Amino acid sequence: MMGLMDISQTTSVLVVFIITFLVVWLWRRREKPKYNMPRKQFWIPFSELLGSFADTDSLLKKIGGNQPITRFQNGFTGPENFLLTTYKGIHEAFIKNGHLLTGRPTKFFWTEWNTHHDTGVVHGIFNSWGDLWKQQRRFALMTLRDFGLGKTSISEMIQEEIGYLVDEFQKFEGKAVDPRNLLMPAISNVTNSLVFGERFQYDDPKFQQIMKNMMDQFKYFLLAQNAVVYPFLRYIPGDPFKLHYTFKHMGISRKFLQERIQKHMAEYDPDNIQCFTDAYIKALKAEKDKEGTYFTEFQLLTTVEELFFAGMDTTVATLRWALLLLILYPDLQKKVHDELDSVIGARRVSMEDRASLPYTEATLLEIQRLGCVIPMAGHSNTEDVEMMGYTIPANSNITANFLSVFYDESFWNNPNKFDPTRFLDESGKLGKIPDCLTPFSLGGRVCLGESLAKMELFLFFTNLLQQFSFKIPAGEEKPGLKARIGLLRYPLPFKVEVHRRH
Numbered sequence: 001m002m003g004l005m006d007i008s009q010t011t012s013v014l015v016v017f018i019i020t021f022l023v024v025w026l027w028r029r030r031e032k033p034k035y036n037m038p039r040k041q042f043w044i045p046f047s048e049l050l051g052s053f054a055d056t057d058s059l060l061k062k063i064g065g066n067q068p069i070t071r072f073q074n075g076f077t078g079p080e081n082f083l084l085t086t087y088k089g090i091h092e093a094f095i096k097n098g099h100l101l102t103g104r105p106t107k108f109f110w111t112e113w114n115t116h117h118d119t120g121v122v123h124g125i126f127n128s129w130g131d132l133w134k135q136q137r138r139f140a141l142m143t144l145r146d147f148g149l150g151k152t153s154i155s156e157m158i159q160e161e162i163g164y165l166v167d168e169f170q171k172f173e174g175k176a177v178d179p180r181n182l183l184m185p186a187i188s189n190v191t192n193s194l195v196f197g198e199r200f201q202y203d204d205p206k207f208q209q210i211m212k213n214m215m216d217q218f219k220y221f222l223l224a225q226n227a228v229v230y231p232f233l234r235y236i237p238g239d240p241f242k243l244h245y246t247f248k249h250m251g252i253s254r255k256f257l258q259e260r261i262q263k264h265m266a267e268y269d270p271d272n273i274q275c276f277t278d279a280y281i282k283a284l285k286a287e288k289d290k291e292g293t294y295f296t297e298f299q300l301l302t303t304v305e306e307l308f309f310a311g312m313d314t315t316v317a318t319l320r321w322a323l324l325l326l327i328l329y330p331d332l333q334k335k336v337h338d339e340l341d342s343v344i345g346a347r348r349v350s351m352e353d354r355a356s357l358p359y360t361e362a363t364l365l366e367i368q369r370l371g372c373v374i375p376m377a378g379h380s381n382t383e384d385v386e387m388m389g390y391t392i393p394a395n396s397n398i399t400a401n402f403l404s405v406f407y408d409e410s411f412w413n414n415p416n417k418f419d420p421t422r423f424l425d426e427s428g429k430l431g432k433i434p435d436c437l438t439p440f441s442l443g444g445r446v447c448l449g450e451s452l453a454k455m456e457l458f459l460f461f462t463n464l465l466q467q468f469s470f471k472i473p474a475g476e477e478k479p480g481l482k483a484r485i486g487l488l489r490y491p492l493p494f495k496v497e498v499h500r501r502h
């Protein structure tokens, strides 16, 4: 009896589902004829399925061929989706029409996470848009600049952290280690110092626990994203799409950050502004009685959260690609070592040395090209946009596919080859960096932490390479260059064998 009930229930759900789908599909076909759009090319039924095919990477590299814009379906309803696959197309969208493309896609688990329960307004900087985004982005940029972004004070703080990281690598002399476990706390400490004015000891149990949580929280990002695009999936018992798992872990990180913000609030001293959080609290107090102010405690929390998430995994993933490529190409690692030895010698490498290290700089650029840690950036248009001969309706999702550009044969000779010399001229000097290499994106929503990230990448990379050589651990299989696409584009886990050079 029970079994029969189950079958009839399942059938009813299926019938309702199919009818809804057909009605929505027909309605959408009728709705849009006034728009001159490219024909729909494909449908992403479940992004996790796409993500779990080993070859998503190759697919993204090739998708669209030479077509600058591809239209696709993601979800049954909701906005139109477009993928931009050439540099010309991305430039036309993000630069020429950039002022109209400052929105963010709404069906995104992070947008949902940053939506205020009472007002329905999306907060933060990465996830927000409109006047809130403009004002809060400007404030964050100015404040980070005041704290020395691009100046000596931040580079000194990074140098101090590198000192601790070198000690950690030293502990693995002659042994194999997964570099992610050491890089995560180091890079997190740079953000900690900037945002909260303090760093943690690597062996602090609370810090270790929160690092582990942060590493885990985006593990099922693609799977969870399905339950945002198809909301009914989140109600299936057992959380098979891991949305509740993801939010639970994000909640643990949020609580940790919230506690630290509360501590800064309690100890606030207007004459002693030491970090981003203090500066924000100052602005919060100044704006307290203003009608409709965007300076709120929730905005502070979401911004701090984003500074951690946007700045940490990206930098760590790039440095992991760096170590992976250098253990796979020891001859190129030696060239970096040789340049560092002849130009720097035993003293610490500083930002002022950049211009004298063209080969090292070219290697870092090539790592960012091949690693392409943010393969796609999703924007949304606030009004209808005319571009590439089409009319794109307002509130569409317009995603730049940087991966296809970074591996585009018409720009890069033999794009799969790790070849830093492509950035050097005949005399070995760094040439003009091609416009199409945009690891930090382009236009009005370009990465807010670009200068900090460049500083971190240069200082961590050069100082680690100056002190250590890295190789494939004895007895271990040679790792490949296959990427895993999740929130970012990561290398598969690998270990390095560490050797002190001096």
Ligand code: HEM
Residues within 6 Å of the ligand: 125, 126, 127, 137, 306, 307, 310, 311, 312, 314, 315, 318, 373, 374, 377, 378, 439, 440, 441, 442, 444, 445, 446, 447, 448, 449, 450, 452, 453, 457
């Ligand atoms: C190697 C490191 C990094 C890379 C490759 C990177 C790349 C990017 C990219 C591609 C975007 C998307 C831009 C767009 O939507 O068009 C972005 C946005 C952003 N990044 Fe970074 N990023 C890095 C490090 C950082 C750091 C260290 C911070 C902050 C401390 C940071 C903060 C942000 C923020 C807040 C946004 C959102 C900007 C907005 O929507 O207005 N990033 N980043």
